[in-house]
Each structure stands twice: as structure tokens, then as C-alpha cells.
Amino acid sequence: MRTGTPSRGRTRSRVPAGLLLPAILGLAFLVLPLAGLLVRTPWSTLFTRLGAPGILDALKLSLLSATLATALSVVFGVPVAWLLARVDFPGRALLRALVTVPLVLPPVVGGVALLLAFGRRGLLGPWLESTFGVTLPFTTAGVVVAESFVAMPFLIVAVEGALRGADVRYEEAAATLGAGRWTVFRRVTLPLIAPGVVAGAVLCWARALGEFGATITFAGNFPGRTQTMPLAVYLALEQDLPSAIVLSLILLAVSVVILASLRDRWIAAP
Numbered sequence: 211m212r213t214g215t216p217s218r219g220r221t222r223s224r225v226p227a228g229l230l231l232p233a234i235l236g237l238a239f240l241v242l243p244l245a246g247l248l249v250r251t252p253w254s255t256l257f258t259r260l261g262a263p264g265i266l267d268a269l270k271l272s273l274l275s276a277t278l279a280t281a282l283s284v285v286f287g288v289p290v291a292w293l294l295a296r297v298d299f300p301g302r303a304l305l306r307a308l309v310t311v312p313l314v315l316p317p318v319v320g321g322v323a324l325l326l327a328f329g330r331r332g333l334l335g336p337w338l339e340s341t342f343g344v345t346l347p348f349t350t351a352g353v354v355v356a357e358s359f360v361a362m363p364f365l366i367v368a369v370e371g372a373l374r375g376a377d378v379r380y381e382e383a384a385a386t387l388g389a390g391r392w393t394v395f396r397r398v399t400l401p402l403i404a405p406g407v408v409a410g411a412v413l414c415w416a417r418a419l420g421e422f423g424a425t426i427t428f429a430g431n432f433p434g435r436t437q438t439m440p441l442a443v444y445l446a447l448e449q450d451l452p453s454a455i456v457l458s459l460i461l462l463a464v465s466v467v468i469l470a471s472l473r474d475r476w477i478a479a480p
Contacts, residue, residue, distance in 0.1 A: 244462065251459050252452040259456045267434045268442035269460070275350065275438060276418040279357035283365045283414045288407065291369035292395070313363045320360055321427025328355065328428075352429035353436050357418035364417050365410035372406020373399075416468040420461055 225233070252259065259265060294306050312320055328346045329335045338344045346352045380402065384394045400407070422440040429436040431445065439457050446454035 247455060247458055247462060251455050255452070256456060256459075259453050260460075262453065264433055264437075265442065265453060265457060268437050268439050268457070271350070271353070271434075271437065272419055272439040275353045275357055276415050278354045279361055279418040280365075280411055280415040282354065282358045283362040283418075284407070284411055287362045287365040287410070287414075288369055291366045291373060292399075294366070295370045295373035309366055310363050312360050313367075317360060317421065317423025317425075318427050321356060321424040324352075324356060324359060324424060324428040328352075347428055348430040348432065348436060350429075350435055353425055353438060356424040356428045357421045360421050360424050361414040361418040365407075365414040368406050368410030368413060369403060372403035372410075375406075376402040412468055412471065416464060419464060 326332050381398050384398045431441045443454050443457045
């Protein structure tokens, strides 16, 4: 007679009756809107609409600004994550909370905060304009700043988690052999946390690509200059519904690809 615990697959196949119906309804609630988008997509004119000047400009601007925002997030976010993970200092918990605030802050509020910081009458705006001649609000650079503000916390959280999970003995061994702090970070720490950095950068890029509220508040909605794909969707809803559906389909496809590529790290059960 065989004894032991039930197999993993057999355990998973048993669904309590009281959970089955809510599970089905929950799945339907999440999947039906996506199915509606696919059903209503004008497939016969899809590529024609993608080639329209306004849509093509919004697509190019979205890809460019999301990529630049991700690059900025990596340059500044990785050091912030290292500071939070490896340095013990007073107020670290408060700083971590402030860094992650954009994750839960309404995007429109984030846009208002950016205006109060970098606007012409903001904290740093007048200085940037008088010293460097730089004006951020309602410019393409403002789009990058807005996307960086809302997306960088995703990278910081991912990289900090990777740093906390990394084996510090490799870094200690390198330091013992005479490597300097920068050499240890560059040659040992970064390779150890590379998967976390890549995962965080991908999530950061996806979040920047879909940003709407902070962008329209801080950078406006000017075609060819600040109108990204989410903003173009918002405008097309009032003028050209099929074009709005096509743009929405692109954003949906990007989201699915991102989630599929990060499934083993973020979604799959152990």
C-alpha cells in the first residue's frame, strides 16, 4: 500500500465547489473586456491605421520616451536600490516609503507634483530655466520626466529585492582579494543582480509606455511633441474609435509580452 502526500498535480486539480463559481466569474470579468477589444479590432484596416501619421508619431514618441525613461531609471534607480538595500542609516524606512509613493499615488497627482517641482513657478523650474535654459513642462523632455517619475519605483523595488537576495560572500571575497568598492560593485555585484535589473527595467519600460495621468498633466497632449499612445487613445475615443482600438491593441500586446517574459520571476508559483 502506497503512503505519502498527494501528488502536486492531483492536489491542484481539486477545486472546492464554493470557489469554482466565483473563480469563473472573476476570470470572465477580467477576460471579457480583453476579448471585446479583440473582437472589435478592425483587422481588415489594421496596418492602414497603424500607418496613419498621427498614430505613427504617437507610437514613435511612446517607444522613444519609454526607452529614455527606462535608461534614466537604470542610471539613477540602481544606486538608490543599492543604498536602500546595503546601507543602514537613520530614516531608511521613511526614504523607502517616499521612493515607492509613486506606485500608489494617483498619476494626475504625480503630474501636479512635477509641475510644482519643475514648472516655471516650481521649486527648481525657474533655476533650470535661468541657468540652463531648460523648460520641462509641455515638452518631449517633460514626457520622459513624467514617465521616469512613475516608472522608476518599479525598477528600484526589483533591484533592491535582488540585492537583498544576493550572496554577499562573493563580494566579501572580492574585497578580501584587494578589489575596491567600485570594482566589487561593477565586477561582482552587478552580475549577481543582473536578472533583477533586467526584470525591473522591463517592468519600468512597460509602465512608462502605458503612462497617462502624469504625462497629460505635466507635458500636455500635443501631437508630435507630447502625445504618446495612451494620450492618443484618449483623444481618438472622441474622434476615431477604430484607431483608438488599434492603439489599445498595441498596448495590450506589449503588456502580454512583458508578463509572459517575466512569468517565471513574478507570477509562477514555486
